[in-house]
Amino acid sequence: MRVLIIDDDEDLRNLLSHYLKQQWPHAEVEEFDPLVRDLPGDDFPLGNYDVIILDYMLGRGDGLEWLREFKARINCPPVVFLTGAGNEVIAVRAMKYGADDYLRKQELTRERLLNSIRDVTQEKIERTVSPEVAARLEGQTLGARITVPGIRILHMIGEGGMSRVYLASREADDEPLVVKILRSEVTEDKNSLDRFLEEYSLIERIQSPHVARIHGHGVSDGHAYLVMEFFDGGDLSHRLSGKPMEPQAALKIFRELMFALGDIHETGVLHRDLKPQNLMFRKDGSLAIVDFGIAKHIDAVDRTSHGEILGTPRYMSPEQVQGRALDLRTDIYSAGVLLYQMLTGEHLFNGVSAVEVALHHLNTPPPALPDALEKYQRLLDKLVEKDRDARFRNADEVLGFLSRKFYQAEADTR
Numbered sequence: 001m002r003v004l005i006i007d008d009d010e011d012l013r014n015l016l017s018h019y020l021k022q023q024w025p026h027a028e029v030e031e032f033d034p035l036v037r038d039l040p041g042d043d044f045p046l047g048n049y050d051v052i053i054l055d056y057m058l059g060r061g062d063g064l065e066w067l068r069e070f071k072a073r074i075n076c077p078p079v080v081f082l083t084g085a086g087n088e089v090i091a092v093r094a095m096k097y098g099a100d101d102y103l104r105k106q107e108l109t110r111e112r113l114l115n116s117i118r119d120v121t122q123e124k125i126e127r128t129v130s131p132e133v134a135a136r137l138e139g140q141t142l143g144a145r146i147t148v149p150g151i152r153i154l155h156m157i158g159e160g161g162m163s164r165v166y167l168a169s170r171e172a173d174d175e176p177l178v179v180k181i182l183r184s185e186v187t188e189d190k191n192s193l194d195r196f197l198e199e200y201s202l203i204e205r206i207q208s209p210h211v212a213r214i215h216g217h218g219v220s221d222g223h224a225y226l227v228m229e230f231f232d233g234g235d236l237s238h239r240l241s242g243k244p245m246e247p248q249a250a251l252k253i254f255r256e257l258m259f260a261l262g263d264i265h266e267t268g269v270l271h272r273d274l275k276p277q278n279l280m281f282r283k284d285g286s287l288a289i290v291d292f293g294i295a296k297h298i299d300a301v302d303r304t305s306h307g308e309i310l311g312t313p314r315y316m317s318p319e320q321v322q323g324r325a326l327d328l329r330t331d332i333y334s335a336g337v338l339l340y341q342m343l344t345g346e347h348l349f350n351g352v353s354a355v356e357v358a359l360h361h362l363n364t365p366p367p368a369l370p371d372a373l374e375k376y377q378r379l380l381d382k383l384v385e386k387d388r389d390a391r392f393r394n395a396d397e398v399l400g401f402l403s404r405k406f407y408q409a410e411a412d413t414r
Contacts, residue, residue, distance in 0.1 A: 001121065004049045006032040006066070007082070008059035012105070016053060019110045020117070034058035039066055047075030051121050055082040055105075056090050064093055071098035078120035082108070088176035088230055092169045095154035102155065107238075146181060146220045151227055153179050168227070176230035177215060181223050206267050210260030212280065212290040231288065233281030236338070240276055243345045247373060250342035253279075255402055256287045257335055262395035264289065265328050272326065274334040275315045276341070313354040313361075314347055318386045321358045329388040332398065336383025340366070343373050348384070362386070379405065 001024055005013050013031040020027050030049075032040075039061060040046070052070065056063035063081070070076045081099040083091045084106065091102045100120040103112060146153060151168050157178075158165040168179040203214050215227040236253070239245065245253075257279065264271060271278075271289060278291045317333035319326060340348045348367070349360035366384050369377050379401060385391040392398045 001026075001051075002028045002030070002049045003051050003053065003117075004030050004032055005053045006034060006058070007053070007055040008033060008035050008057070009055070012055075016113065019113050022110075023114050034061050039069060042073065045075075046070060046073060046077060049077050051077055051117060052079045053082065054079055056084070056087065056094070064090065064097060067094055067099060068097045080116050080120060088167065088232060089174050091167065092154060092174045092176050095167065096152070096169070096174070146179075146223055146225065148179060148216075148218070148220060148225060148227060151177065151179065151216075167230070176232075178228050178230050180226045180228065182225070184223065206264055206269060208260065208263035209286065210256070210263055210288055212288050228290070231280035232283040233285065235277050235281070236279040236342075237276035240341065240345065245342045245345075247343060247376065250339065251376075251402070251406060253287060253342065254335065254339045255399070257289075257338070258395045258398045258402070260287060260289050261331055261335065262399070265331070265395060270326055270328065271331050272320070273312055273315075274331060274338060275312045276338065279338075313357045314349070316358060316361055317388070318362050319388060321362050327388075328394050329391045332392050332395070333384055333388070335398075336380060339376075339383065340369075340380060343369065343376060
């Protein structure tokens with residue numbers, strides 16, 4: 001395999017080259033410094049390479065223009081385009097210009113680089129395709145096949161048990177959007193399809209800046225889809241990364257989560273699956289809740305099939321584990337579990353299986369906060385009470401507690 005790396009950062013070129021040769025010792029990797037060499041002319045042998053890694057910032061040159069020029073040549077190999085975090089407009093343009101994949105440099109890891117190279121050159125570097133690579137290729141093929149009016153689906157950026165998620169944009173501009181496409185095996189399950197379609201109707205009735213904006217929905221080629229806003233700031237899990245947050249930063253996010261739950265609950269909707277991956281941040285830092293796939297209107301919650309357990313075990317309320325009818329307090333409990341994780345960097349409960357974790361929510365007293373966080377203990381206790389009658393009843397009660405115990409005290413001090 002031959003790889004051409006075009007980047008004005010020598011350290012990054014060396015690192016990428018090291019990753020590639022670690023995985024494929026016989027690979028030929030050529031480093032191209034755009035500060036020393038200009039845009040290669042038509043006589044440059046692009047066709048001799050199996051893949052090009054191209055940065056969006058080239059010192060004296062514009063990576064997008066280099067990409068456009070390369071893709072206009074008939075011998076151009078696949079291109080992996082490097083962007084900066086928060087530069088999804090550039091990523092959108094790159095994919096429209098013909099890039100085969102894009103990677104955010106701030107989130108670049110050895111695994112992500114190798115997966116990208118495998119995806120765009122899989123026929124040349126590996127005779128057998130792993131199940132993981134095959135699944136990603138299937139997802140990319142699906143994205144290319146689905147037609148959404150006025151929207152161009154560009155690249156798969158994530159997948160879960162029910163759906164795949166794609167970077168997209170309007171045909172008329174380069175604003176990044178997200179298209180979520182329900183998996184075909186889920187579409188065949190009437191209950192799962194109904195939940196997916198209900199997600200749109202639930203979000204549509206919630207007029208709140210704390211909920212992801214939905215731009216449309218429909219069915220194409222037998223696949224249900226949602227078109228929604230793109231979040232430049234990523235999700236809460238990226239901010240956590242196994243480490244505690246500064247208490248004031250954690251409390252600020254938690255308070256905004258309470259405003260979000262207040263808006264949601266006011267319309268009679270329970271989310272039922274609060275977790276770090278479902279709390280997203282916009283470029284301005286504001287928080288929005290996403291993924292209402294198992295949300296329910298409060299009037300319909302008691303009609304959930306008897307004993308049906310939905311949610312993520314680490315963040316489930318005790319009544320969810322028991323399959324009981326739910327009310328607003330189930331989201332309050334899950335929010336408390338999130339607060340504990342933000343403050344300590346650890347999960348409230350751990351276990352070797354999902355069942356073990358779920359049983360801890362039923363039977364095990366929550367661990368106390370470290371001494372340095374003792375001022376938040378009463379708040380946490382009221383959030384994660386196993387007896388929901390002793391819990392905060394709603395988001396307004398939580399916000400009132402925060403105002404009295406923390407924000408008002410700070411104002412008095414000032």
